Amino acid sequence: MSIIPADQNLFLVDIEYVVDLALVEPHMQAHLAFVDEGYARGFFLASGPKVPRTGGSIIATAPERSMLEEFLARDPFVTEGLIAASVTEFMPRRTVTGL
Template sequence: MFVMELTYTASVDRVDALLTEHVAWLDAQYAAGVFIASGRKNPRDGGVILAVGDSRADIERLAASDPFAVGGVCTYRVTEFFATKTAPELSSYRQELPS
């Protein structure tokens, strides 16, 4: 599992100009089963996405395709972690530690 942390590098006005495209990109990733949660940070200086994927490289490529990244209004920090404990509703995302 991956935490994708966005940090805005431009004014919120520039971010908002790309918001419709960003939301469409998010919707496509939810439909593909890649994203399981997302939202703005508070204060509004970026956002966070929880994602599932086969590799860090795949997730980093996906982050680079975000209209916010393409438009130069954010940077991404991708952190991989093993979801060894989850709420019951997220049990299908539970992982084993590698041996």
């Protein structure tokens, strides 16, 4: 059984900080609450910081790209102008069992 519903598309969200990390930290709790909402609403499958910590990455799913982009626009990191994010839709041809 797949964790990706048949009517969903997959996306890679690449996030880069555009300000010093010290300016990001005060908004981290609000961002993490937003991430929790992304999981609760079924958008996010995996997420976390990059190494080194220059931003983050999200593997997401949504019926349409526009739905995901509208949701991502509410991220406090976006509304505060702390990040640049790019969304890439992709079609997985192979996955591990369960994905």
